[in-house]
Amino acid sequence: MLGTAAPATRWLLVEHPGGWAPAALDSPGIDDAVADRLHRTALSVGGRVVLVRRPGRAAVPAAARPRRWTVLDLDGRRQEGTWHRSDDLLAADAALLHGPDDSAAGDLPGPLFLVCTHGRHDVCCAVRGRPVAQALAVRWPQQTWECTHIGGDRFAANLLVVPDGTVYGGLDAARAVDVVQSHLSGSVDLEHLRGFSAHRPPVQAALAAVLRAHGPAAVGDVTPGEVVAHGGRWRVEVLGRGGLPARSEVTVRRTSQPAARLTCSASADATAYVWTAEVIDPAG
Structure with missing residues (x-):
């Protein structure tokens, strides 16, 4: 799964308790022109637009209350x-384009946990994601949301932690609670880690390799330095803090898996990249 987190450094979360279309922004209640504008803005800033709703939702009339x-x-x-x-x-589009206005910021209860349950995009996400969202909501009710597609349906159930952008996959209800507790305690769960969406896939794989070799550690304990590409290989400098080496060098290689039916909704076989990373030696 390593290196498969869809890159993004800014997120627009739009509460939408009704049904979600296969393409999230085509969902009822969002005008085509507004949807197109949000999509284009997200592309221009390296961001993502995600529809969210509370787990175990009841049917809520659109006019019953303002959505967030x-x-x-x-x-x-x-x-x-x-x-x-x-x-x-x-107004959300403007904040997505220019960045949040701190003067308008509200109080978040902490990191938010977004579990993909987008069944009309891929039924596996709904079947596997909803029990995970329910389990997390019992423990962290104000921080847990169901969400639309965040990439990597084949790894369902998928969890995106924002704002740090960590993505975990292959979760079930019992394991998800342990993974989130570990994350909050400052230890990335490497068994279920897909990657860090702030970075490109080879960098995600390099950061994970250092965490595996020298961790446990938190998301913020590893940052990329110089990245040099050579065809299908990369040399990534990883800067560490806390108990990690101050500097490590990692070689990353990209290969392709044999064609296969990757998701529940797939109509044909497809190939996927695999990222492998090796820590050469710490230095500095």
């Missing part, structure tokens, strides 16, 4: 608002 939106940056900055009509999301 939140823009989160990797550095923890945030901005929140509400919307009744699709046009109200233009």
